[in-house]
Amino acid sequence: MRNYIIRRIIQLLPVLFGISVLIFAVMKMIPGDVISGILGIEATEELRHQLEVKFGLDRPYIVQYLDWISGVFIGDFGESIRTGNPILPDIMQRMRVTAELAILSAVISWIIAIPLGIVAAVKRNTWVDRFVRVFALLGVSVPGFATCICVILALSLMFNYYSPLGFVFFVDDPMLNLEMIILPALINGFSISGSVMRMTRSSMLEVLRQDFIKTVRAKGASEKVAIFKHAFRNAMIPVVTLIGMQIGSLLGGGVIMEQIFSLPGLGQLAVTAINQRDYPVVQGCTLVIAFIFVIVNLITDLLYAFIDPRISYN
Amino acid sequence: MKKLLSLMLAVMMIASVLAGCGKTTTTEPEASTAPEASTAPEASTAPEASTAPEASTEPEAPAEPMILRWGADSEPTGFDPHTVSEEASLRVIPQLYETLLGQDENLNYYGELAESWEVAPDGLSYTIKLREGVKFHSGNEMDAEAVKYSFERVLGRTEAGDIGAFGSKATYFGNIDTIEVVDKYTVKFNLTTVTSVFLSNLCSNYGAIVDPAVVKENGDLMRADGGTGPFKLDEWMPNNYVSVVKFEEYWDADRVKLDGITYYLVGDEAARLAALRTGEVHISTLSASNVQAAAKEENLTVASYQTSNYIAIGLNASTPALQDKNVRQAICYAIDRQNVIDIVFSGEAIPTHIIPPSTGHWSVPLEKYDLYTTNVEKAKQMMEAAGYNENNRLTLKVAAGLLDSIRQTAVVVDQQLDPIYVDFEIVNLESGEYVDVWYKMGTPEAGFDAMVVQDGSGTDPNRGIGMFFTTDGSASVFGFSNARVDELCELALATADEPTREAYYNECQDIIIDDAGKIGVASPMAYFVISKDLQGFVPTLADSSNYRDAWLEN
Numbered sequence: 003m004r005n006y007i008i009r010r011i012i013q014l015l016p017v018l019f020g021i022s023v024l025i026f027a028v029m030k031m032i033p034g035d036v037i038s039g040i041l042g043i044e045a046t047e048e049l050r051h052q053l054e055v056k057f058g059l060d061r062p063y064i065v066q067y068l069d070w071i072s073g074v075f076i077g078d079f080g081e082s083i084r085t086g087n088p089i090l091p092d093i094m095q096r097m098r099v100t101a102e103l104a105i106l107s108a109v110i111s112w113i114i115a116i117p118l119g120i121v122a123a124v125k126r127n128t129w130v131d132r133f134v135r136v137f138a139l140l141g142v143s144v145p146g147f148a149t150c151i152c153v154i155l156a157l158s159l160m161f162n163y164y165s166p167l168g169f170v171f172f173v174d175d176p177m178l179n180l181e182m183i184i185l186p187a188l189i190n191g192f193s194i195s196g197s198v199m200r201m202t203r204s205s206m207l208e209v210l211r212q213d214f215i216k217t218v219r220a221k222g223a224s225e226k227v228a229i230f231k232h233a234f235r236n237a238m239i240p241v242v243t244l245i246g247m248q249i250g251s252l253l254g255g256g257v258i259m260e261q262i263f264s265l266p267g268l269g270q271l272a273v274t275a276i277n278q279r280d281y282p283v284v285q286g287c288t289l290v291i292a293f294i295f296v297i298v299n300l301i302t303d304l305l306y307a308f309i310d311p312r313i314s315y316n
Numbered sequence: 317m318k319k320l321l322s323l324m325l326a327v328m329m330i331a332s333v334l335a336g337c338g339k340t341t342t343t344e345p346e347a348s349t350a351p352e353a354s355t356a357p358e359a360s361t362a363p364e365a366s367t368a369p370e371a372s373t374e375p376e377a378p379a380e381p382m383i384l385r386w387g388a389d390s391e392p393t394g395f396d397p398h399t400v401s402e403e404a405s406l407r408v409i410p411q412l413y414e415t416l417l418g419q420d421e422n423l424n425y426y427g428e429l430a431e432s433w434e435v436a437p438d439g440l441s442y443t444i445k446l447r448e449g450v451k452f453h454s455g456n457e458m459d460a461e462a463v464k465y466s467f468e469r470v471l472g473r474t475e476a477g478d479i480g481a482f483g484s485k486a487t488y489f490g491n492i493d494t495i496e497v498v499d500k501y502t503v504k505f506n507l508t509t510v511t512s513v514f515l516s517n518l519c520s521n522y523g524a525i526v527d528p529a530v531v532k533e534n535g536d537l538m539r540a541d542g543g544t545g546p547f548k549l550d551e552w553m554p555n556n557y558v559s560v561v562k563f564e565e566y567w568d569a570d571r572v573k574l575d576g577i578t579y580y581l582v583g584d585e586a587a588r589l590a591a592l593r594t595g596e597v598h599i600s601t602l603s604a605s606n607v608q609a610a611a612k613e614e615n616l617t618v619a620s621y622q623t624s625n626y627i628a629i630g631l632n633a634s635t636p637a638l639q640d641k642n643v644r645q646a647i648c649y650a651i652d653r654q655n656v657i658d659i660v661f662s663g664e665a666i667p668t669h670i671i672p673p674s675t676g677h678w679s680v681p682l683e684k685y686d687l688y689t690t691n692v693e694k695a696k697q698m699m700e701a702a703g704y705n706e707n708n709r710l711t712l713k714v715a716a717g718l719l720d721s722i723r724q725t726a727v728v729v730d731q732q733l734d735p736i737y738v739d740f741e742i743v744n745l746e747s748g749e750y751v752d753v754w755y756k757m758g759t760p761e762a763g764f765d766a767m768v769v770q771d772g773s774g775t776d777p778n779r780g781i782g783m784f785f786t787t788d789g790s791a792s793v794f795g796f797s798n799a800r801v802d803e804l805c806e807l808a809l810a811t812a813d814e815p816t817r818e819a820y821y822n823e824c825q826d827i828i829i830d831d832a833g834k835i836g837v838a839s840p841m842a843y844f845v846i847s848k849d850l851q852g853f854v855p856t857l858a859d860s861s862n863y864r865d866a867w868l869e870n
Contacts, residue, residue, distance in 0.1 A: 033748065033749040033752045035752070049478075052478055084394070085393065085538060085539070085554070086535075086539075087539075092554075096555075151584070151586045151587070154586065154587055154590045155586060155589075155590055157590075158591075159593075162593075162595075163594060164590055164591050164593075164594040164596040167385070167387075167557070167580040168556060168557050168578070169553060169556045169557075260555075261583045261584060262583070262584045262587055263587075264555075264587075265556075266553055266554060266555040266556035270555040271554075274391055274554075274555060277747055277748065278393070278748075
């Protein structure tokens with residue numbers, strides 16, 4: 003087990019290296035640059051050159067890359083060209099918001115999706131099943147931003163309500179924090195519950211059809227035992243895989259959700275930086291998001307062994 | 317056992333990721349160093365001596381601090397008045413900083429930090445008497461040394477060197493030779509050449525007076541506050557909000573009724589409308605179509621003013637087909653400006669050439685120019701004479717982007733040019749790429765034959781013409797170059813006599829408009845959708861962010 007984890011972590015390095023090269027190259031290839039953005043219409047050639055020198059953008063790309071990546075190794079992601087702030091503390095601060103939203107959204111989606119998915123599978127082809135399928139289809143097919151705008155407008159028109167602006171952290175004021183974050187979390191949770199629900203249903207259906215469930219039932223076990231103790235656990239592997247992927251992308255920052263609800267999360271940081279061509283910030287965000295993805299994948303893989311004892315990493 | 321171990325490991329990993337995120341690194345901007353009154357209740361219940369606002373409408377009650385809530389559409393990059401130029405920052409900067417002079421709604425000058433000013437008969441020096449007893453937010457006193465330092469900072473003459481302030485350019489303060497501290501409250505600017513726009517430039521954000529001590533301590537003013545303004549920087553949470561609170565020692569504190577202003581970032585337009593409707597924000601900006609929806613709401617009103625911005629079509633002078641002046645003029649003839657205004661701006665704009673009517677007497681009336689009277693027949697004949705017909709149409713690759721109004725104008729004009737055998741191939745560019753193409757216009761490297769732009773003429777034609785149409789003007793990107801225009805602009809800059817300057821600039825307009833390399837379309841209104849609770853706020857062209865007289869009713 004330990005060896006497996008160490009091996010996986012070592013594998014992480016080339017992945018992150020590849021990503022760092024890729025993102026560095028992409029940022030240099032896209033048209034537009036940070037200096038045009040800063041100077042606007044009053045730029046002159048000398049001023050452009052001065053700023054290039056100031057930000058080190060006049061050096062060869064390879065030198066710029068090595069300079070950046072060697073800093074990353076010691077936890078120094080550099081400073082934002084736009085704000086002059088060190089990047090890592092900024093990312094960490096944003097991560098708190100994004101992580102809270104991600105976890106809350108995920109929990110909400112499980113609460114909705116898993117019970118409904120099980121019920122739909124057990125009560126296959128009844129009205130309950132049909133309802134769940136329609137509900138799941140809506141979740142999967144209605145884009146999150148459309149739901150957001152409809153919900154915001156409906157609440158403002160019907161109840162004269164708008165979720166509080168600004169942001170406070172959970173530790174500072176739990177109730178206000180939850181009020182700010184619950185609406186986007188519910189919408190996000192609803193959006194992603196569709197696919198989890200479908201996966202739970204189909205996976206459960208498949209397991210329920212298998213011989214060992216028949217055997218369990220033949221032994222005289224109650225339906226509850228058959229479903230929860232035997233079928234559910236076996237049906238969980240694909241669901242956990244899907245959930246792992248979703249959490250990865252949620253932690254990567256729900257850009258649209260953060261934008262509409264004005265949450266100062268990682269997604270907003272990355273998008274603002276992309277628009278401003280603030281290279282070091284974009285590079286830092288991407289690297290952190292990639293890191294999270296890889297770690298979540300690893301955790302998901304480790305969870306397989308917990309769910310299904312037949313899987314072993316020794 | 318292994319199960320347990322794997323579970324624990326998983327939990328630990330999640331925990332470590334979250335713990336990493338949870339490190340309390342709240343980046344509370346150091347803001348002002350003065351400790352007092354960031355929580356306004358105390359401030360309003362215990363007004364010290366001179367600061368009780370005696371405005372009759374003001375209840376003196378303890379109640380809540382009167383905080384104006386602003387729904388901003390974009391994120392500020394920082395608050396250094398000498399280097400920042402984008403709109404979200406420029407909304408906040410006037411609260412923190414002041415300039416020596418200001419301009420009222422009729423563009424007349426009044427003293428802000430200056431008590432009086434005097435121009436030497438030869439026009440080569442300006443002596444400015446400062447208001448006494450003005451404090452910076454740090455508590456330091458604003459004096460002639462600070463004024464001198466502020467301008468030297470802009471000009472790159474302090475130890476920090478060139479800070480990239482556009483104000484250092486010749487058209488702003490480049491011709492300041494020396495700045496003399498005559499006495500503690502008198503400062504004298506000696507210029508190398510006579511310039512007609514010195515006073516007007518003193519009113520721009522590059523003329524903001526900053527606290528030398530704060531600059532020295534922080535290196536720059538992006539996140540620090542070195543101003544004398546009515547409000548001081550309280551907190552900035554990037555991508556979320558910026559708050560400023562009333563500066564109790566402001567020199568005109570009696571006049572300021574608000575306890576603070578908080579600028580919340582609400583990026584989505586529908587969300588801004590909802591926030592206005594529910595009273596979550598008191599003021600915001602919306603696009604023309606939503607302004608009409610907002611105006612119908614009981615609790616909202618619309619404050620608008622005519623801007624000196626204008627939408628124009630810039631033609632790339634390096635495109636061979638567009639080097640034929642007749643083709644350019646034909647395009648100008650074929651544009652129906654009112655039609656664009658009705659469709660794109662819901663009627664809330666005025667037709668314009670390259671100097672919008674809101675600049676007053678500087679703008680030559682549009683009616684004078686036949687080119688700006690829509691005449692499709694004539695345009696068609698001109699195009700036919702140039703060899704174009706139904707089988708030989710002219711296709712122009714047109715860049716659009718940045719604003720909805722720019723994109724929509726491109727589409728409408730494309731349709732209007734259909735009868736004169738011109739087709740647009742419109743490409744919508746993302747903002748960074750748009751700016752990149754803009755820089756290259758006028759050369760084949762741009763990859764575009766034309767570009768729809770929105771430019772700001774400012775309040776003086778030195779900007780509107782000098783910057784956009786002289787050969788080495790920094791915003792003259794479409795390849796226009798005319799020796800006479802260059803000469804006239806130089807003459808106008810060195811003249812203080814207004815009628816003479818006007819004559820010079822009028823001649824410039826005749827030449828530029830006849831050339832038709834850049835075709836003006838429409839000059840939009842700017843709107844603020846404001847809650848009826850907000851009173852005393854009157855935006856003008858010269859000063860659209862002044863909340864000194866504003867208060868909240870409820």
